[in-house]
Amino acid sequence: MRCLSLEFHYPNGKKFIQPGEKKITKKTKEKDFTYSNRGMTLEEDLNETNQYYLASGKAVIHKKPTPVQIVQVDYPKRSAAVIKEAYFKQASTTDYNGVYKGRYIDFEAKETRFKTSFPLQNFHQHQIEHIRQVLNQSGIAFVILRFSKIEEVYLLEGKTLLFFWERMENGGRKSITFTEVAQYGHKISLGFQPRIDYIKIIDQLYHLN
Numbered sequence: 001m002r003c004l005s006l007e008f009h010y011p012n013g014k015k016f017i018q019p020g021e022k023k024i025t026k027k028t029k030e031k032d033f034t035y036s037n038r039g040m041t042l043e044e045d046l047n048e049t050n051q052y053y054l055a056s057g058k059a060v061i062h063k064k065p066t067p068v069q070i071v072q073v074d075y076p077k078r079s080a081a082v083i084k085e086a087y088f089k090q091a092s093t094t095d096y097n098g099v100y101k102g103r104y105i106d107f108e109a110k111e112t113r114f115k116t117s118f119p120l121q122n123f124h125q126h127q128i129e130h131i132r133q134v135l136n137q138s139g140i141a142f143v144i145l146r147f148s149k150i151e152e153v154y155l156l157e158g159k160t161l162l163f164f165w166e167r168m169e170n171g172g173r174k175s176i177t178f179t180e181v182a183q184y185g186h187k188i189s190l191g192f193q194p195r196i197d198y199i200k201i202i203d204q205l206y207h208l209n
Contacts, residue, residue, distance in 0.1 A: 042111045042146045042153075042196075046096065049194040059199055061098030061105055093130040094141075100199060101208050104139040106131070107198075111146035117175040118145055120168050128165050131158045140206065144188070144198060145181060154185035155201045 043063070053059040074082045094108040108131070110122045123143075134141040141158035156176075164176045186201045203209050 042109050042144070042148075043095075045195045046109055046144065049196045049198070050096070050098075052194040053199060059098060059100040059105070061096055061100065063096050064093065094127055100140075100202065103206070103208070104134070104137075105202070106134045106139055107142045107144060109144045109146075111148050113149050114175075115147065115149050115178065117177050118147070118181060119175045120165060121174065123161075123165070128162065132162060135159060135162075140202060142198075144196070145185070147178065147181075151190070153188045153190065153196055154181050155188055155198050156181060156185040157205070160184050 047063060050059075050061045050063070053061060076082060094106055096109065097104070097106040099105065108123070108127055110118070112118050112122065131141045131143075135158050143156050143158070143161055144153060145156055146153045164180070168174050186205070188196055188198055188201060191197055
């Protein structure tokens with residue numbers, strides 16, 4: 001049965017826009033586009049990176065599919081169904097997982113347009129708990145953060161993210177400052193192939209060379 005998806009929404013009702021598709025507004029037209037505006041999203045960059053790892057036999061890491069709830073389906077023909085409306089369900093864990101040199105890899109990818117801090121509200125409680133559970137099983141868990149305005153990417157270890165999350169829960173600030181990310185995280189230099197070579201950082205942290 002052939003299925004065509006025409007309109008998707010996030011759990012909050014906001015319409016899903018395909019990567020690269022933009023809503024054109026007066027503000028958008030007047031804006032000076034940076035490299036990150038013209039370039040690929042963090043998800044696209046990571047997908048390309050993971051494809052490079054897979055093709056070169058370096059690692060097997062994939063993006064987890066996002067659960068979809070179908071709301072409306074039309075049947076213009078008996079042999080074809082057309083999905084008219086669907087919603088992305090909230091993912092229950094993190095974005096990516098796989099295996100590298102016998103070690104389980106699990107991570108979340110987030111980006112922000114803020115220059116001075118990374119809001120912790122970008123993460124969900126169930127993602128934090130999942131990262132904690134992976135670490136408890138001796139897996140490698142981390143987050144990849146992109147500051148899109150300045151086009152800088154960092155790998156922040158799971159245990160470090162948990163520290164800042166617990167600080168927030170204990171009444172501390174609700175974000176991680178850029179200074180803290182730069183100090184406790186690991187900057188990933190952007191390249192061509194792979195685009196975001198986070199495995200290089202994993203090798204250094206876990207001595208997997």
